[in-house]
Amino acid sequence: MRLITFRTDDGTRAGVVRGTEVTPLACPDVGAVLAAAQAAELTPAEAISAGVCPAAGPAVGLSGLDLAPVVPNPGKVLCVGLNYRPHIAEMGHDEPDHPTLFNKWADSLLGPADDLEVPPEVELLDWEVELVVVVGRTIRRADRAAAAAAIAGFTVGNDVSARDWQNRTTQFLQGKVWPGSSPVGPWLVTADDLGPAPDLEVSCTVSGTRMQTGRTGDLIFDPPTLLAYVSTFTTLQPGDLVFTGTPGGVGAARTPPIGLGDGDELVTTIEAIGTLRNRCVAG
């Protein structure tokens, strides 16, 4: 099942995508659908079928909708640094014992077709295609099986990074949280369609040039492992997002380094999930 959050004249609304049509739901966004499903002790797909978030109007065409970040207001957005085995090997690093974790805020997110601002203060705005885990259940100190069961599904993200700000100090935060910098969507594909640790091709294209290609089967810390680890030191809640890291091919690692500029089209794709298309606009 595919779930979206779309913008309306008075806020946002969740919907179920069926082919080219969308059934609006009586929930304001996908995060609310996931919370309602947890309260009903059902999976998101079961909850929709059971009418937990009933239809709230006739079906509408998908192509005419203005999509929001699939979860517009997650409580927590975690991100993983080095996580693709071939990329770590090519850089000559050893495989890490623990995931390198940092975070974004909800207002760092961007819709799947929104314009991406290139801030005037940023010298190198870089791309990072990432599989994003959407949490469906409240977990703390979960083992791998409980963490796998807590995965609502997956979406596509781009951990767009102000690389010069990221590298000003040891801590990445100031390069990772610019408002509306990180597109996420276009929809949540529920875990009953993909399983808890799918092996999917991820790619990123900038203005027609393929920059990144990888497979999520090469993740050192797969989604259940990541959620179990994170749940040791914090409580995860329905709607929380975990960006799982990016493969090689970022702009900062090229000679010379390159970044996103005014007019670039950033296309971020994950097989069996979907594509984000964001036009870059000088801020």
Place this chain on the structure above:
Amino acid sequence: MRLITFRTDDGTRAGVVRGTEVTPLACPDVGAVLAAAQAAELTPAEAISAGVCPAAGPAVGLSGLDLAPVVPNPGKVLCVGLNYRPHIAEMGHDEPDHPTLFNKWADSLLGPADDLEVPPEVELLDWEVELVVVVGRTIRRADRAAAAAAIAGFTVGNDVSARDWQNRTTQFLQGKVWPGSSPVGPWLVTADDLGPAPDLEVSCTVSGTRMQTGRTGDLIFDPPTLLAYVSTFTTLQPGDLVFTGTPGGVGAARTPPIGLGDGDELVTTIEAIGTLRNRCVAG
């Protein structure tokens, strides 16, 4: 003026402290008071005087109240790494050009007299007394003067750190966000009492032994400078918190390293603001 958030049978409530008495306000917490003051285009003290959050009952004794984190649900909690000039000099570092910034989440906070859990997974739980800036106005790309005017006031914090987890990778997050790990309070002292960059003694005592002493006048990046810098890359909102860094004397830097254990009393004090007293309890 001193503002608190205290717990009641049905949630929390804001209050004004006058001597040993507290006037409850018709706002659920200090964050709501600050948002209401901004909406009225008044300072927090002006807003209280003008009845923006009117009294909601007779005065009660301060000593009988169960204090919550002074802002229980900040949207953003930022923290600064190295920021005390003498501590940087004693470690042989150069002064940084930019503040090292990371963050906590709202659920990482703890009340000023709550028990502090020592999690079983943590080998070294360490202390860090910090002056905490409470944001009063929405700011983005603020200059130093606008940032100074956006400071609602100050409170006391302890950036309690799971040092072994913090040092597992380059990114501090996983050592900084354990649930209920970071006491903050006991109250907000408004900026009209302290100014935007006060020079105050900060100290931390563990079970009667003074571990840390410093002066906020030694901050490399003072509160207005920090808020202006942060507002470049994110929007700050009323109730957001900025922990400003800690002086020398942490447990991890001692020989041998020492940390908090079951039964320890952690006392965190800032001159002219107040004191946090948290008993450590094995989790």
